[in-house]
Amino acid sequence: MEKITLYYFIVGDKVTRARGENVKLLLEDAGLDNEYVRLSRDENWSAKKAQLIEEGFLSPTLPYIEVGGKKFGKTVPIMQYISVKLGNKYHGSNAEEDQYLAYVAEITNEWFECLKNAFIGNDEKKENHKNIVTPRYINLFEKSYAKHDGPYILGEKITYPDFLVYHLLDDDLALHRLDGSPNLQKFVGAFEQRPNIKKYLATLPDYSSK
Numbered sequence: 044m045e046k047i048t049l050y051y052f053i054v055g056d057k058v059t060r061a062r063g064e065n066v067k068l069l070l071e072d073a074g075l076d077n078e079y080v081r082l083s084r085d086e087n088w089s090a091k092k093a094q095l096i097e098e099g100f101l102s103p104t105l106p107y108i109e110v111g112g113k114k115f116g117k118t119v120p121i122m123q124y125i126s127v128k129l130g131n132k133y134h135g136s137n138a139e140e141d142q143y144l145a146y147v148a149e150i151t152n153e154w155f156e157c158l159k160n161a162f163i164g165n166d167e168k169k170e171n172h173k174n175i176v177t178p179r180y181i182n183l184f185e186k187s188y189a190k191h192d193g194p195y196i197l198g199e200k201i202t203y204p205d206f207l208v209y210h211l212l213d214d215d216l217a218l219h220r221l222d223g224s225p226n227l228q229k230f231v232g233a234f235e236q237r238p239n240i241k242k243y244l245a246t247l248p249d250y251s252s253k
């Protein structure tokens with residue numbers, strides 16, 4: 044593929060936080076030439092958004108990517124698009140598997156919405172998220188990764204929801220809450236050892252504190 048430019052904010056105190064990182068991890072794993080442009084919400088996003096609307100880009104949000112002069116938006120559809128362009132590299136092998144992957148991706152969207160609401164919510168919401176919501180999703184994904192020998196959600200082949208699950212565990216500070224979740228531990232271990240991912244993670248300023 045031609046060089047891909049990925050646009051996203053920097054959210055809070057961590058360069059990897061929130062949705063853009065899902066796409067970045069996939070681009071890195073695939074070894075695609077990419078540039079990650081970080082926008083500030085106040086200074087340059089409002090102007091950029093107005094310009095994108097003017098160009099006819101339907102409902103512009105971040106992340107979006109630009110490749111070959113074309114723009115593609117929304118996290119999961121971007122990941123699906125890249126996979127298709129690479130010969131379904133990160134898809135399943137039949138309609139049933141692909142339906143399952145889309146279903147898992149939707150669950151990760153629901154989890155992310157809960158996390159986002161807790162992130163901007165009061166202390167009570169944050170505590171509820173940490174003590175009730177996060178363990179619920181850890182349990183749910185532990186069961187889904189147990190369905191196959193692993194390490195990935197469909198078994199040996201990595202697919203695009205694996206990137207979403209890994210990054211949510213990271214975003215939700217759950218990578219170190221997997222003691223009772225052997226299948227998720229196996230998944231995280233395998234994911235972080237993927238050659239391109241390993242190289243990329245080593246470049247992150249806050250990786251050692253994960």
Ligand SMILES: N[C@@H](CCC(=O)N[C@@H](CS)C(=O)NCC(=O)O)C(=O)O
Pocket residue numbers: 061062092103104105106116117118119
């Ligand atoms: N469903 C979209 C949601 C994207 C979204 O809401 N992005 C936020 C940042 S995380 C955004 O662009 N907010 C600014 C805006 O809507 O103008 C996705 O997954 O990419």
